[in-house]
Amino acid sequence: MPEPRLTATHWGNYLVGTAPDGxxxxxxxGSDPEPSPIGRSLAAARDPxxxxxxxxxxxxxxxxxxxxGRGREPFVEVGWDEALDLAAGALRGTIAAHGNRAIYGGSYGWASAGRFHHAQGQLHRFLRLAGGxxxxxxxxxxxxxxxxVPHIIGLxxxxxGKQAPTTAEVAEHCRCLVLFGGAPSRNTQVNPGGIGAHDDRGHLAELSAAGVEIVHVGPLRDDVDAAVGARWLPCRPNADVPVLLALVHAVLAENLQDDDFLARYTVGFDEFARYVRGGDGVPKTPEWAAGLSGVPAAEIRALARKLASGRSLIGLSYAVQRARYGEQPYWAAWALAAALGYIGLPGGGVQMGSGVGKGTTLQRRVxxxxxxxxxxxPNPVPDTVPVSRIAELLERPGEPYRYNGAERVYPxxxxxxxxxxNPFHHHQDLNRLRRAWTRPGxxxxxxxxxxxxxxxADIVFPVTTTLEREDFAGSSSDHWLTPMHRVFEPYGEARDxxxxxxxxxxxxxxxxxxxxxxxxxxxVEHVWETTRSDAAAVGVELPAYRxxxxxxxxxxxxLLPERDHDLERFRAAPERHPLRTPSGRIEIYSHTIAEAGDLLGHPAWYPDREWLGDPRAxxxxxxxxxxxPATRLHSQHDNGATSRDAKIAGREPLRLHPADAAERGLRDGDLARVFNDRGAxxxxxxxxxxxxPGVAQIATGAWYDPDDELGLERHGNPNVVTPDIGTSPLAQGPSPNSxxxxxxxxxxxxxxxRAFEPPEFGSR
Structure with a gap:
């Protein structure tokens, strides 16, 4: 038996080879102290x-x-030359008839941790050389x-997010860490470009040992590891902003704000404070927030006092901004941190992306x-669209839309x-996407x-996986570089x-x-030598490729020096190190956003139309x-052992509170139909x-498996019911959590x- 060979994935480094049973x-x-169980699923990489x-x-x-007939018709297997000729002819025909802007170069960068075999980069290079x-x-x-975030702090x-305080700094200086949306350990398994070693449990243990009080505000208690001992304040989904605004109100009501910090380092706080105090007719009191969020007013007041009594850190998960008006939790958190005055000090400020990848455990050596x-x-075509607006792009050619303060037109x-x-994994309202998908030629x-x-698709080219090619992995969010070896010959006729x-x-x-x-x-060697040359220019010596x-x-x-943070330099000398905002300071009020007319110029509460406080409920x-998911990266290796072992009757698990399940006559292991007006x-x-109670939770990533006769998706893909609507005209981000x-x-x-079975094949 040949020796197992080293490779890297977005969820860690593994030794892969042939087992005795074939x-x-x-x-x-061996260098990974907390390896991800997702690695087991690599064994399904050659599943026929x-x-x-x-x-x-x-x-x-x-x-x-x-x-x-896309998505419904059989496929015909053809030779490589015929398939390539068809694709080249289609590209040539589109460019001749419609121009290069009529090509959409869709991709998402998670296919491989490798630096050269990065599908998105390869495709974009090809299309740019083709004219854009x-x-x-x-x-x-x-x-x-x-x-x-660039509107607020110019970064x-x-x-x-990489400028969060280090674990040691939080342990030494921070009295209270409050996590909005938690810091789920499942998200620390993965990192774009790979993770050389998982170590988040050690970081969390260090905070607990230091006596840092950790408060978790969110709808899921286990979005913070139980071993941390966090105090859970159950909060309705998408009600983070009322709690954040009420914390500011409580700080102001008791005159606990840092007026010197606000005067020197921020602009527009006074206008925001008028809004919080009720300038629009609604004071954002803890009682007001309690009615919207379910977090008791007394808890909000007590937390405000705790945050103001000693250095504190406001943590935000990615999830809190994946909802309607998802810009607001991040803006409100920076406003609260500014009022407290700890931004730019060791152990204080804002931690963005709590529990995501290496972001909160990376420390200062990158x-x-x-x-x-x-x-x-360069791309000769200037047109771009927000990534989550692809269905609208296909449905509404020539129609205008708003994005980041400007009016644009869909090509x-x-x-x-x-x-x-795989847009049929990560996009929302998949029934809508499926209809829009029929429009391109x-x-x-x-x-x-x-x-x-x-x-x-119309034309499908079989490509190799990570285990079937040579490469190397590395990330600006990690401090490891890993050679990736070819373990197996390409599957079938696959090419890279x-x-x-x-x-x-x-x-x-x-x-x-x-x-x-x-x-x-x-x-591959050229890309390594480019890396080596750039490293040498800053005094870091890397070995020759061989x-x-x-x-x-x-x-x-x-080999790496510790780095300073931009916000620390700004705090120390704001005139010498201004932020890249129009004012050079933290913009609690943004004239740029206000003048665009899409949102108010400061953090604000905009009631969602899909949340538990809406009549639609x-x-x-x-x-x-x-x-x-905890069992895969997005939808990757959903067919693998780690993911399959977690399924219930072959379907993705849906978690319900026992009271909600009992009300519907449901027990563990039952099969349930989840539905709304968009699908089921x-x-x-x-x-x-x-x-x-009132919250249901399911992981994304079950391979989309529609049953047209029954009018439902069979496998547990939640994106058949999530809304395909932008967060707001500002960001146009996805809103699956609304x-x-x-x-x-x-x-x-x-x-x-049927998701793990091949499609039907036929003759010409």
Whole structure:
């Protein structure tokens, strides 16, 4: 038996090889003290039930370019040359008839942790050399924060998130850490570009040992690990803003604010304070917030005093901004932190993305150099759309929409090319997306597995997985670099994304420009040497490629200097280190946002139309939260052992409070139908008192498996019922957590789950 070989994933490093029974053996790399169980699912990487073995073309498209049968018609397997010729002809035809802006270059960057075999980067390089394409901006994860945070503090939201105080600083200086939306440990399993070692439990234990009081405000008690000993304040979903505003009100009412900090480092707090005190006719008192959130007024007052009595840290999960007006929790949190005056001090301020990846455990040693990638070059087409507005993009060509203070127009899309992503996982209102998906003339997909996106394509190119190619992993949010070795030969006729796109580029006349004359192996070494050169420029010496690729994962911490934070420099000398906002200070009131007219110029409460305080709850009385899974990364390896073992009757588990389940006659293990006006899905019932009554919770990522005859999704994909509506005209981010549903027992014979079976194949 050959020795297992090292590879890297977004959820850790593993040694992978062939098991004695001929299957795939997977074990964590020894440098990881808390390996993720998701690694077990790598053993399903060559599952013949889901892998795509040969190029395939939808039969209606192959015959006469018919678009109406996407997702419903059989596929015809064809040779590589025929499939490539079809795709090249479609690209050439779209460009000739409609221009390059009619191409949508869809992708999402989670396909591989590798720096070269990054499907999104490969596709964007190809399309830019082809003359350009309509691109997307922002993410499904963090879009509302990505847009609002630069208006508040002048920093990129992800960059700002990396400036949270270190664990040691919080342990030494912070008296109270309050977490809005928790800090779920499931989210610390994954990190874009990989995680060399998981260590979040040690960080949490350090805070507990230091006696830091941790308060968790949210609807799910177990969104903070029980070992931390956090005090839970159950809060209705999407009612974080009333609590934050009431905390500010309580601070002001008792004159606990830091007036010196507000005067020197912020602008617009007085106008915001007038609103909080009732300038609009509604004082944002703890009693007002209690009626909306369910958090008792006395608890809010006591928490305000605690926060003001000593250095404190306000933590925010990503989830709180994935809802209507999701910009507001982040803005309100920065306003509260400003009122307290701890921003820029060790252990104080705001922690954005609590419990996400390495963001809150990274500390101060991050690579001060760029980790290489394949160069993409400029996009000749200037059009971009918010990533979560793809259904509108396809439905409404030529129509205007608002984004970040400007009016834009949706271009008309004739061809969609997707590589390394699965919109039928991460998009909302999938029935709407499925209808919109019929509008383009051609859909091309690079995929290794028969995901729903591949099933809804016209031309499908089979591509390799991480285990079938050479690469290396690294992240600006981690301090490890890991060689990734080829463990197996490509499955079937699969090729890597670069090879597929190089063949298309050759047909379109720019093959040499795309490959630059390098083989795949030469490209990987070139990307490493680029990394090595950039590191050397800042005094970090990395090994030559041949030494790196034959060695263990490389821990960079001994090589990296500790960094200062922008907000610390700003605090120390605001005139010398102003923020990149119009005022140079923290903008509690933003004239830019106010003048755009889409929102008020300060943090505010905008009642959601889908939450437990809305009349709609009379018809749909449960608030559905669809959070990230603990058993997979998004939808990746849903067919793997870790994910399958957690399912109930082959369906994704739906958690209900015991009282809500009993009211519907449901018990653990039952099959339930979850529905609203947008759609319905089946799920297995699991009861838990860790949920606030009136709340239902299900993880995202079950492979979309629609049953057109029954009019429901069979597998437990919550995005058939979540709303496809922007957070606001400012960010246009996704709002899946603004979702009301009803749940009922599913009686009768359940339909079989078909998600992990190949589609139907036919003849021409």
């Amino acid at each position: 299957g795939i053996s997977v074990r964590p790399n 039930g889901v892998r795509i073995a040969r190029p395939a073309v939808r039969r209606g498209y192959l015959r006469d370019r018919d678009r109406s 394409y309509t691109d997307s901006v922002d993410t499904y994860s963090f879009a509302a924060a990505e847009v609002i 990129n939201a992800y960059y700002a 690579p001060p150099f760029r980790i290489g990638t394949i160069p993409q070059g 008309e899309i004739d061809l969609v090319y997707w590589a390394g992503g 051609t859909v091309i997909v690079n995929e290794h597995s028969w995901t729903a996106t591949a099933r809804h 994304d670069h090879a597929v796109l190089a063949a298309l580029a050759e047909r379109l006349g720019f093959g040499a420009a795309f490959t630059e004359g390098r083989s795949t192996a030469e490209w 030494d790196f690729r034959t060695g263990p994962p490389l821990d960079l911490r001994p 009379e018809r749909f009385p449960l608030h559905l939260l669809s959070n990230q 899905f089946l799920a297995g019932v699991a009861t838990s008192d860790a949920l606030l 979702c009301l549903v009803q749940v009922e027992r599913f009686d009768g014979t359940p339909p079989p789950v």
